[in-house]
Amino acid sequence: MTLAQRETDVLSTIIESYISTALPVGSRTVANASRLKLSAASMRNTMADLTDKGYLEQPHTSAGRIPTAKAFRLYVDSLLRMRPISREERSSILARLTLQGLEISKMLQQATAMVSSLSHEVALVLAPGGNDVRWRRVDFSLLADRLILAVLVLDGGMVHSRVVQLDEQVTTDDLIHFANYLNSHYTGLSFSEARSRILRELHRTEAHLEKLCARALGLARLAFSGETEEERQLFVEGTLTMLDKAEFTDAARMRELLALLDERTRLLKLLDNTMRSADVSVSIAPDMPEAEDSFAGLSVISAPYGGDVPLGVVSVIGPLRMDYGTVVPVVDCISKSLSTLLKDRFSA
Known part of the structure:
Protein backbone atom coordinates (compact mmCIF):
# COMPACT_ATOMS: atom_id res chain seq x y z
CA MET A 1 0.00 0.00 0.00
CA THR A 2 1.59 3.26 -1.15
CA LEU A 3 1.46 6.23 1.21
CA ALA A 4 1.21 9.86 0.17
CA GLN A 5 4.18 12.09 0.98
CA ARG A 6 2.16 13.81 3.72
CA GLU A 7 1.45 10.44 5.31
CA THR A 8 5.09 9.29 5.23
CA ASP A 9 6.23 12.57 6.78
CA VAL A 10 3.68 12.27 9.57
CA LEU A 11 4.47 8.59 10.13
CA SER A 12 8.21 9.25 10.24
CA THR A 13 7.70 12.02 12.78
CA ILE A 14 5.53 9.80 14.97
CA ILE A 15 8.00 6.91 14.84
CA GLU A 16 10.98 9.09 15.76
CA SER A 17 9.05 10.66 18.63
CA TYR A 18 8.00 7.23 19.88
CA ILE A 19 11.58 5.91 19.64
CA SER A 20 12.70 8.84 21.80
CA THR A 21 9.96 8.83 24.43
CA ALA A 22 8.15 5.44 24.34
CA LEU A 23 4.93 7.46 24.75
CA PRO A 24 1.88 7.63 22.49
CA VAL A 25 2.18 10.59 20.12
CA GLY A 26 -0.60 13.15 19.83
CA SER A 27 -1.50 15.36 16.88
CA ARG A 28 -0.13 18.47 18.64
CA THR A 29 3.30 16.84 19.03
CA VAL A 30 3.32 15.85 15.37
CA ALA A 31 2.26 19.32 14.27
CA ASN A 32 5.09 20.92 16.27
CA ALA A 33 7.75 18.47 15.08
CA SER A 34 6.66 17.90 11.50
CA ARG A 35 7.80 20.00 8.56
CA LEU A 36 4.19 19.99 7.40
CA LYS A 37 2.09 23.06 8.08
CA LEU A 38 -1.21 21.33 8.67
CA SER A 39 -4.18 22.36 10.71
CA ALA A 40 -4.99 20.30 13.78
CA ALA A 41 -7.99 18.81 11.97
CA SER A 42 -5.91 17.85 8.91
CA MET A 43 -3.26 16.28 11.15
CA ARG A 44 -5.89 14.25 13.02
CA ASN A 45 -7.39 13.09 9.72
CA THR A 46 -3.99 11.99 8.41
CA MET A 47 -3.29 10.08 11.62
CA ALA A 48 -6.72 8.47 11.41
CA ASP A 49 -5.98 7.36 7.83
CA LEU A 50 -2.66 5.84 8.95
CA THR A 51 -4.50 4.01 11.70
CA ASP A 52 -7.02 2.62 9.22
CA LYS A 53 -4.14 1.41 7.03
CA GLY A 54 -2.53 -0.46 9.91
CA TYR A 55 0.47 1.80 10.51
CA LEU A 56 -0.73 3.31 13.80
CA GLU A 57 -2.74 2.10 16.74
CA GLN A 58 -4.37 3.88 19.65
CA PRO A 59 -3.75 2.12 22.98
CA HIS A 60 -6.47 4.14 24.74
CA THR A 61 -9.32 6.25 23.46
CA SER A 62 -7.93 9.48 24.88
CA ALA A 63 -4.28 8.68 24.10
CA GLY A 64 -2.19 9.50 21.07
CA ARG A 65 -1.05 6.94 18.52
CA ILE A 66 1.84 4.49 18.54
CA PRO A 67 3.45 2.91 15.44
CA THR A 68 2.80 -0.75 14.66
CA ALA A 69 5.27 -3.39 13.52
CA LYS A 70 4.07 -2.66 9.97
CA ALA A 71 5.05 1.00 10.45
CA PHE A 72 8.51 0.09 11.69
CA ARG A 73 8.98 -2.21 8.71
CA LEU A 74 8.25 0.67 6.35
CA TYR A 75 10.43 3.00 8.39
CA VAL A 76 13.45 0.68 8.28
CA ASP A 77 13.04 -0.10 4.58
CA SER A 78 12.26 3.38 3.23
CA LEU A 79 12.40 6.24 5.73
CA LEU A 80 15.38 5.54 7.97
CA ARG A 81 18.19 8.10 8.15
CA MET A 82 21.45 6.48 9.23
CA ARG A 83 23.98 8.09 11.57
CA PRO A 84 27.18 6.61 10.17
CA ILE A 85 30.19 5.82 12.32
CA SER A 86 33.10 8.14 11.70
CA GLY A 129 30.87 -23.53 13.98
CA GLY A 130 33.72 -25.98 13.58
CA ASN A 131 32.17 -28.12 10.85
CA ASP A 132 32.03 -25.33 8.28
CA VAL A 133 35.48 -23.87 8.94
CA ARG A 134 38.47 -24.93 6.85
CA TRP A 135 41.14 -27.26 8.15
CA ARG A 136 44.51 -25.47 8.47
CA ARG A 137 46.76 -28.10 10.01
CA VAL A 138 46.89 -31.00 12.43
CA ASP A 139 49.68 -31.93 14.85
CA PHE A 140 50.20 -34.94 17.09
CA SER A 141 52.30 -35.14 20.26
CA LEU A 142 53.35 -38.22 22.20
CA LEU A 143 52.26 -37.70 25.81
CA ALA A 144 53.10 -41.18 27.09
CA ASP A 145 53.29 -44.72 25.79
CA ARG A 146 50.37 -45.04 23.29
CA LEU A 147 48.84 -41.79 24.57
CA ILE A 148 48.58 -39.07 21.89
CA LEU A 149 47.51 -35.42 21.97
CA ALA A 150 45.88 -34.46 18.66
CA VAL A 151 45.49 -30.74 17.89
CA LEU A 152 43.54 -29.50 14.85
CA VAL A 153 43.79 -25.82 13.90
CA LEU A 154 40.95 -24.38 11.80
CA ASP A 155 40.59 -21.08 9.97
CA GLY A 156 39.80 -18.24 12.31
CA GLY A 157 42.13 -19.52 15.02
CA MET A 158 39.72 -22.20 16.22
CA VAL A 159 41.44 -25.15 17.87
CA HIS A 160 40.10 -28.67 18.47
CA SER A 161 42.14 -30.95 20.70
CA ARG A 162 41.69 -34.46 21.99
CA VAL A 163 43.74 -37.06 23.86
CA VAL A 164 43.71 -40.44 22.07
CA GLN A 165 44.63 -43.87 23.44
CA LEU A 166 46.17 -46.14 20.76
CA ASP A 167 46.31 -49.93 20.68
CA GLU A 168 49.78 -49.92 19.16
CA GLN A 169 53.00 -48.13 19.92
CA VAL A 170 54.06 -45.16 17.81
CA THR A 171 57.13 -42.98 17.81
CA THR A 172 57.47 -39.21 17.58
CA ASP A 173 58.74 -39.66 14.01
CA ASP A 174 55.62 -41.68 13.17
CA LEU A 175 53.42 -38.88 14.43
CA ILE A 176 55.31 -36.30 12.36
CA HIS A 177 54.83 -38.43 9.23
CA PHE A 178 51.13 -38.90 10.00
CA ALA A 179 50.59 -35.15 10.44
CA ASN A 180 52.51 -34.33 7.26
CA TYR A 181 50.41 -36.79 5.27
CA LEU A 182 47.11 -35.45 6.61
CA ASN A 183 48.12 -31.80 6.17
CA SER A 184 49.15 -32.41 2.56
CA HIS A 185 45.81 -34.07 1.71
CA TYR A 186 43.19 -32.26 3.81
CA THR A 187 44.34 -28.67 4.29
CA GLY A 188 41.76 -26.29 2.84
CA LEU A 189 38.78 -28.63 3.30
CA SER A 190 36.08 -27.81 5.82
CA PHE A 191 36.23 -29.88 8.99
CA SER A 192 33.09 -31.79 7.96
CA GLU A 193 34.47 -32.43 4.44
CA ALA A 194 37.80 -33.68 5.79
CA ARG A 195 36.07 -35.90 8.33
CA SER A 196 33.80 -37.41 5.67
CA ARG A 197 36.72 -38.06 3.33
CA ILE A 198 38.69 -39.77 6.11
CA LEU A 199 35.77 -42.09 6.83
CA ARG A 200 35.31 -42.86 3.12
CA GLU A 201 38.98 -43.67 2.73
CA LEU A 202 38.90 -46.00 5.70
CA HIS A 203 35.95 -47.86 4.23
CA ARG A 204 38.10 -48.84 1.27
CA THR A 205 39.96 -52.13 1.51
CA GLU A 206 43.05 -51.38 3.55
CA ALA A 207 45.11 -53.47 1.14
CA HIS A 208 44.61 -50.66 -1.33
CA LEU A 209 46.09 -48.14 1.07
CA GLU A 210 49.71 -47.63 1.87
CA LYS A 211 50.62 -48.46 5.44
CA LEU A 212 51.44 -44.83 6.32
CA CYS A 213 48.19 -43.63 4.80
CA ALA A 214 46.13 -46.21 6.67
CA ARG A 215 47.76 -45.47 10.01
CA ALA A 216 47.46 -41.70 9.58
CA LEU A 217 43.79 -41.96 8.63
CA GLY A 218 43.14 -44.33 11.52
CA LEU A 219 44.66 -41.87 13.97
CA ALA A 220 42.69 -38.99 12.48
CA ARG A 221 39.48 -41.01 12.76
CA LEU A 222 40.12 -41.67 16.44
CA ALA A 223 40.97 -38.04 17.07
CA PHE A 224 38.25 -36.23 15.16
CA SER A 225 35.67 -38.36 13.37
CA GLY A 226 33.66 -38.93 16.52
CA GLU A 227 33.20 -35.23 17.08
CA THR A 228 29.91 -33.60 16.25
CA GLU A 229 29.45 -29.91 15.76
CA GLU A 230 30.73 -28.39 18.97
CA GLU A 231 28.22 -26.41 20.97
Whole structure:
Protein backbone atom coordinates (compact mmCIF):
# COMPACT_ATOMS: atom_id res chain seq x y z
CA MET A 1 0.00 0.00 0.00
CA THR A 2 1.59 3.26 -1.15
CA LEU A 3 1.46 6.23 1.21
CA ALA A 4 1.21 9.86 0.17
CA GLN A 5 4.18 12.09 0.98
CA ARG A 6 2.16 13.81 3.72
CA GLU A 7 1.45 10.44 5.31
CA THR A 8 5.09 9.29 5.23
CA ASP A 9 6.23 12.57 6.78
CA VAL A 10 3.68 12.27 9.57
CA LEU A 11 4.47 8.59 10.13
CA SER A 12 8.21 9.25 10.24
CA THR A 13 7.70 12.02 12.78
CA ILE A 14 5.53 9.80 14.97
CA ILE A 15 8.00 6.91 14.84
CA GLU A 16 10.98 9.09 15.76
CA SER A 17 9.05 10.66 18.63
CA TYR A 18 8.00 7.23 19.88
CA ILE A 19 11.58 5.91 19.64
CA SER A 20 12.70 8.84 21.80
CA THR A 21 9.96 8.83 24.43
CA ALA A 22 8.15 5.44 24.34
CA LEU A 23 4.93 7.46 24.75
CA PRO A 24 1.88 7.63 22.49
CA VAL A 25 2.18 10.59 20.12
CA GLY A 26 -0.60 13.15 19.83
CA SER A 27 -1.50 15.36 16.88
CA ARG A 28 -0.13 18.47 18.64
CA THR A 29 3.30 16.84 19.03
CA VAL A 30 3.32 15.85 15.37
CA ALA A 31 2.26 19.32 14.27
CA ASN A 32 5.09 20.92 16.27
CA ALA A 33 7.75 18.47 15.08
CA SER A 34 6.66 17.90 11.50
CA ARG A 35 7.80 20.00 8.56
CA LEU A 36 4.19 19.99 7.40
CA LYS A 37 2.09 23.06 8.08
CA LEU A 38 -1.21 21.33 8.67
CA SER A 39 -4.18 22.36 10.71
CA ALA A 40 -4.99 20.30 13.78
CA ALA A 41 -7.99 18.81 11.97
CA SER A 42 -5.91 17.85 8.91
CA MET A 43 -3.26 16.28 11.15
CA ARG A 44 -5.89 14.25 13.02
CA ASN A 45 -7.39 13.09 9.72
CA THR A 46 -3.99 11.99 8.41
CA MET A 47 -3.29 10.08 11.62
CA ALA A 48 -6.72 8.47 11.41
CA ASP A 49 -5.98 7.36 7.83
CA LEU A 50 -2.66 5.84 8.95
CA THR A 51 -4.50 4.01 11.70
CA ASP A 52 -7.02 2.62 9.22
CA LYS A 53 -4.14 1.41 7.03
CA GLY A 54 -2.53 -0.46 9.91
CA TYR A 55 0.47 1.80 10.51
CA LEU A 56 -0.73 3.31 13.80
CA GLU A 57 -2.74 2.10 16.74
CA GLN A 58 -4.37 3.88 19.65
CA PRO A 59 -3.75 2.12 22.98
CA HIS A 60 -6.47 4.14 24.74
CA THR A 61 -9.32 6.25 23.46
CA SER A 62 -7.93 9.48 24.88
CA ALA A 63 -4.28 8.68 24.10
CA GLY A 64 -2.19 9.50 21.07
CA ARG A 65 -1.05 6.94 18.52
CA ILE A 66 1.84 4.49 18.54
CA PRO A 67 3.45 2.91 15.44
CA THR A 68 2.80 -0.75 14.66
CA ALA A 69 5.27 -3.39 13.52
CA LYS A 70 4.07 -2.66 9.97
CA ALA A 71 5.05 1.00 10.45
CA PHE A 72 8.51 0.09 11.69
CA ARG A 73 8.98 -2.21 8.71
CA LEU A 74 8.25 0.67 6.35
CA TYR A 75 10.43 3.00 8.39
CA VAL A 76 13.45 0.68 8.28
CA ASP A 77 13.04 -0.10 4.58
CA SER A 78 12.26 3.38 3.23
CA LEU A 79 12.40 6.24 5.73
CA LEU A 80 15.38 5.54 7.97
CA ARG A 81 18.19 8.10 8.15
CA MET A 82 21.45 6.48 9.23
CA ARG A 83 23.98 8.09 11.57
CA PRO A 84 27.18 6.61 10.17
CA ILE A 85 30.19 5.82 12.32
CA SER A 86 33.10 8.14 11.70
CA ARG A 87 36.45 6.97 10.33
CA GLU A 88 38.05 7.71 13.72
CA GLU A 89 35.43 5.61 15.54
CA ARG A 90 35.95 2.75 13.08
CA SER A 91 39.70 2.86 13.67
CA SER A 92 39.14 2.83 17.43
CA ILE A 93 36.83 -0.20 17.20
CA LEU A 94 39.33 -2.11 15.08
CA ALA A 95 42.14 -1.22 17.50
CA ARG A 96 40.19 -2.43 20.53
CA LEU A 97 39.43 -5.72 18.82
CA THR A 98 43.07 -6.09 17.78
CA LEU A 99 44.19 -5.73 21.42
CA GLN A 100 42.47 -9.04 22.21
CA GLY A 101 45.29 -10.94 20.49
CA LEU A 102 44.91 -14.04 18.39
CA GLU A 103 42.38 -15.91 20.49
CA ILE A 104 39.08 -15.63 18.65
CA SER A 105 36.93 -16.15 21.76
CA LYS A 106 38.38 -13.07 23.44
CA MET A 107 37.95 -11.06 20.26
CA LEU A 108 34.28 -12.05 19.95
CA GLN A 109 33.63 -11.38 23.62
CA GLN A 110 35.07 -7.87 23.23
CA ALA A 111 33.01 -7.34 20.07
CA THR A 112 29.83 -8.30 21.95
CA ALA A 113 30.58 -5.87 24.76
CA MET A 114 31.26 -3.08 22.27
CA VAL A 115 28.03 -3.67 20.35
CA SER A 116 26.01 -3.53 23.56
CA SER A 117 27.82 -0.43 24.83
CA LEU A 118 27.40 1.48 21.56
CA SER A 119 23.81 0.41 20.89
CA HIS A 120 22.50 0.37 24.49
CA GLU A 121 20.72 -2.89 23.63
CA VAL A 122 21.24 -6.62 24.17
CA ALA A 123 24.08 -7.77 21.91
CA LEU A 124 24.77 -11.30 20.68
CA VAL A 125 27.72 -12.62 18.71
CA LEU A 126 27.64 -16.16 17.36
CA ALA A 127 31.03 -17.84 17.12
CA PRO A 128 32.01 -19.93 14.09
CA GLY A 129 30.87 -23.53 13.98
CA GLY A 130 33.72 -25.98 13.58
CA ASN A 131 32.17 -28.12 10.85
CA ASP A 132 32.03 -25.33 8.28
CA VAL A 133 35.48 -23.87 8.94
CA ARG A 134 38.47 -24.93 6.85
CA TRP A 135 41.14 -27.26 8.15
CA ARG A 136 44.51 -25.47 8.47
CA ARG A 137 46.76 -28.10 10.01
CA VAL A 138 46.89 -31.00 12.43
CA ASP A 139 49.68 -31.93 14.85
CA PHE A 140 50.20 -34.94 17.09
CA SER A 141 52.30 -35.14 20.26
CA LEU A 142 53.35 -38.22 22.20
CA LEU A 143 52.26 -37.70 25.81
CA ALA A 144 53.10 -41.18 27.09
CA ASP A 145 53.29 -44.72 25.79
CA ARG A 146 50.37 -45.04 23.29
CA LEU A 147 48.84 -41.79 24.57
CA ILE A 148 48.58 -39.07 21.89
CA LEU A 149 47.51 -35.42 21.97
CA ALA A 150 45.88 -34.46 18.66
CA VAL A 151 45.49 -30.74 17.89
CA LEU A 152 43.54 -29.50 14.85
CA VAL A 153 43.79 -25.82 13.90
CA LEU A 154 40.95 -24.38 11.80
CA ASP A 155 40.59 -21.08 9.97
CA GLY A 156 39.80 -18.24 12.31
CA GLY A 157 42.13 -19.52 15.02
CA MET A 158 39.72 -22.20 16.22
CA VAL A 159 41.44 -25.15 17.87
CA HIS A 160 40.10 -28.67 18.47
CA SER A 161 42.14 -30.95 20.70
CA ARG A 162 41.69 -34.46 21.99
CA VAL A 163 43.74 -37.06 23.86
CA VAL A 164 43.71 -40.44 22.07
CA GLN A 165 44.63 -43.87 23.44
CA LEU A 166 46.17 -46.14 20.76
CA ASP A 167 46.31 -49.93 20.68
CA GLU A 168 49.78 -49.92 19.16
CA GLN A 169 53.00 -48.13 19.92
CA VAL A 170 54.06 -45.16 17.81
CA THR A 171 57.13 -42.98 17.81
CA THR A 172 57.47 -39.21 17.58
CA ASP A 173 58.74 -39.66 14.01
CA ASP A 174 55.62 -41.68 13.17
CA LEU A 175 53.42 -38.88 14.43
CA ILE A 176 55.31 -36.30 12.36
CA HIS A 177 54.83 -38.43 9.23
CA PHE A 178 51.13 -38.90 10.00
CA ALA A 179 50.59 -35.15 10.44
CA ASN A 180 52.51 -34.33 7.26
CA TYR A 181 50.41 -36.79 5.27
CA LEU A 182 47.11 -35.45 6.61
CA ASN A 183 48.12 -31.80 6.17
CA SER A 184 49.15 -32.41 2.56
CA HIS A 185 45.81 -34.07 1.71
CA TYR A 186 43.19 -32.26 3.81
CA THR A 187 44.34 -28.67 4.29
CA GLY A 188 41.76 -26.29 2.84
CA LEU A 189 38.78 -28.63 3.30
CA SER A 190 36.08 -27.81 5.82
CA PHE A 191 36.23 -29.88 8.99
CA SER A 192 33.09 -31.79 7.96
CA GLU A 193 34.47 -32.43 4.44
CA ALA A 194 37.80 -33.68 5.79
CA ARG A 195 36.07 -35.90 8.33
CA SER A 196 33.80 -37.41 5.67
CA ARG A 197 36.72 -38.06 3.33
CA ILE A 198 38.69 -39.77 6.11
CA LEU A 199 35.77 -42.09 6.83
CA ARG A 200 35.31 -42.86 3.12
CA GLU A 201 38.98 -43.67 2.73
CA LEU A 202 38.90 -46.00 5.70
CA HIS A 203 35.95 -47.86 4.23
CA ARG A 204 38.10 -48.84 1.27
CA THR A 205 39.96 -52.13 1.51
CA GLU A 206 43.05 -51.38 3.55
CA ALA A 207 45.11 -53.47 1.14
CA HIS A 208 44.61 -50.66 -1.33
CA LEU A 209 46.09 -48.14 1.07
CA GLU A 210 49.71 -47.63 1.87
CA LYS A 211 50.62 -48.46 5.44
CA LEU A 212 51.44 -44.83 6.32
CA CYS A 213 48.19 -43.63 4.80
CA ALA A 214 46.13 -46.21 6.67
CA ARG A 215 47.76 -45.47 10.01
CA ALA A 216 47.46 -41.70 9.58
CA LEU A 217 43.79 -41.96 8.63
CA GLY A 218 43.14 -44.33 11.52
CA LEU A 219 44.66 -41.87 13.97
CA ALA A 220 42.69 -38.99 12.48
CA ARG A 221 39.48 -41.01 12.76
CA LEU A 222 40.12 -41.67 16.44
CA ALA A 223 40.97 -38.04 17.07
CA PHE A 224 38.25 -36.23 15.16
CA SER A 225 35.67 -38.36 13.37
CA GLY A 226 33.66 -38.93 16.52
CA GLU A 227 33.20 -35.23 17.08
CA THR A 228 29.91 -33.60 16.25
CA GLU A 229 29.45 -29.91 15.76
CA GLU A 230 30.73 -28.39 18.97
CA GLU A 231 28.22 -26.41 20.97
CA ARG A 232 28.76 -23.09 19.31
CA GLN A 233 29.72 -20.28 21.60
CA LEU A 234 27.11 -17.56 21.86
CA PHE A 235 28.26 -14.38 23.54
CA VAL A 236 25.55 -12.22 25.14
CA GLU A 237 26.02 -8.79 26.69
CA GLY A 238 23.73 -6.03 27.89
CA THR A 239 20.88 -8.00 29.42
CA LEU A 240 20.53 -5.33 32.13
CA THR A 241 19.85 -2.68 29.49
CA MET A 242 16.34 -4.13 29.30
CA LEU A 243 15.63 -2.67 32.73
CA ASP A 244 15.85 0.80 31.18
CA LYS A 245 13.23 0.07 28.52
CA ALA A 246 9.62 1.08 29.09
CA GLU A 247 8.48 -2.05 27.22
CA PHE A 248 9.95 -4.34 29.88
CA THR A 249 8.75 -2.70 33.09
CA ASP A 250 6.15 -5.47 33.33
CA ALA A 251 7.70 -8.25 35.40
CA ALA A 252 6.04 -11.01 33.39
CA ARG A 253 7.35 -9.61 30.10
CA MET A 254 10.82 -9.24 31.57
CA ARG A 255 10.82 -12.87 32.74
CA GLU A 256 9.68 -13.97 29.28
CA LEU A 257 12.51 -12.11 27.59
CA LEU A 258 15.12 -13.39 30.04
CA ALA A 259 13.87 -16.92 29.40
CA LEU A 260 14.17 -16.29 25.66
CA LEU A 261 17.78 -15.16 26.00
CA ASP A 262 18.48 -18.33 27.96
CA GLU A 263 17.10 -20.64 25.25
CA ARG A 264 20.18 -21.31 23.17
CA THR A 265 18.50 -23.60 20.66
CA ARG A 266 15.96 -21.00 19.56
CA LEU A 267 18.51 -18.19 19.50
CA LEU A 268 20.96 -20.25 17.47
CA LYS A 269 18.25 -21.10 14.94
CA LEU A 270 17.26 -17.45 14.63
CA LEU A 271 20.85 -16.22 14.26
CA ASP A 272 21.75 -18.97 11.79
CA ASN A 273 18.86 -17.79 9.60
CA THR A 274 20.16 -14.22 9.63
CA MET A 275 23.53 -15.43 8.28
CA ARG A 276 21.88 -15.97 4.91
CA SER A 277 21.87 -12.23 4.32
CA ALA A 278 24.91 -10.72 2.61
CA ASP A 279 24.56 -7.48 4.55
CA VAL A 280 22.83 -6.04 7.59
CA SER A 281 19.30 -7.39 8.03
CA VAL A 282 16.52 -6.09 10.25
CA SER A 283 13.95 -8.68 11.31
CA ILE A 284 10.78 -7.45 12.98
CA ALA A 285 8.61 -9.94 14.89
CA PRO A 286 6.07 -10.65 12.12
CA ASP A 287 9.02 -11.35 9.75
CA MET A 288 10.20 -14.16 12.01
CA PRO A 289 7.64 -17.00 11.90
CA GLU A 290 10.13 -19.33 13.57
CA ALA A 291 10.49 -16.95 16.51
CA GLU A 292 7.02 -17.56 17.96
CA ASP A 293 5.14 -15.27 20.36
CA SER A 294 8.04 -14.55 22.69
CA PHE A 295 9.58 -12.31 20.00
CA ALA A 296 6.46 -10.16 19.80
CA GLY A 297 7.39 -6.50 20.08
CA LEU A 298 11.05 -7.19 19.33
CA SER A 299 13.44 -6.56 16.45
CA VAL A 300 16.67 -8.34 15.58
CA ILE A 301 19.42 -6.50 13.70
CA SER A 302 22.14 -8.81 12.36
CA ALA A 303 25.14 -8.87 10.07
CA PRO A 304 27.32 -11.88 9.19
CA TYR A 305 31.09 -11.75 9.55
CA GLY A 306 33.86 -13.78 7.98
CA GLY A 307 33.82 -12.87 4.28
CA ASP A 308 32.29 -14.75 1.34
CA VAL A 309 31.54 -17.76 3.54
CA PRO A 310 30.11 -16.35 6.81
CA LEU A 311 31.62 -17.75 9.98
CA GLY A 312 29.21 -16.20 12.46
CA VAL A 313 26.91 -13.27 13.03
CA VAL A 314 26.76 -10.04 15.06
CA SER A 315 23.28 -9.22 16.34
CA VAL A 316 21.26 -6.90 18.52
CA ILE A 317 17.88 -7.76 20.06
CA GLY A 318 15.72 -4.94 21.30
CA PRO A 319 12.26 -3.42 21.30
CA LEU A 320 10.53 -2.30 18.12
CA ARG A 321 11.37 1.29 18.97
CA MET A 322 15.12 0.74 18.78
CA ASP A 323 17.20 3.63 17.50
CA TYR A 324 17.79 1.91 14.15
CA GLY A 325 19.72 4.85 12.72
CA THR A 326 22.40 4.28 15.38
CA VAL A 327 22.23 0.52 15.88
CA VAL A 328 22.39 -0.57 12.22
CA PRO A 329 25.74 1.23 11.57
CA VAL A 330 27.17 -0.20 14.83
CA VAL A 331 26.30 -3.78 13.89
CA ASP A 332 27.60 -3.23 10.35
CA CYS A 333 30.88 -1.70 11.52
CA ILE A 334 31.73 -4.38 14.07
CA SER A 335 30.82 -7.25 11.75
CA LYS A 336 33.08 -5.79 9.05
CA SER A 337 35.87 -5.20 11.57
CA LEU A 338 35.71 -8.86 12.61
CA SER A 339 35.80 -9.93 8.95
CA THR A 340 38.88 -7.77 8.36
CA LEU A 341 40.74 -9.15 11.36
CA LEU A 342 39.91 -12.78 10.58
CA LYS A 343 40.97 -12.34 6.95
CA ASP A 344 44.22 -10.59 7.85
CA ARG A 345 45.24 -13.01 10.56
CA PHE A 346 43.92 -16.41 9.65
CA SER A 347 43.19 -16.75 5.96
CA ALA A 348 45.62 -18.66 3.84
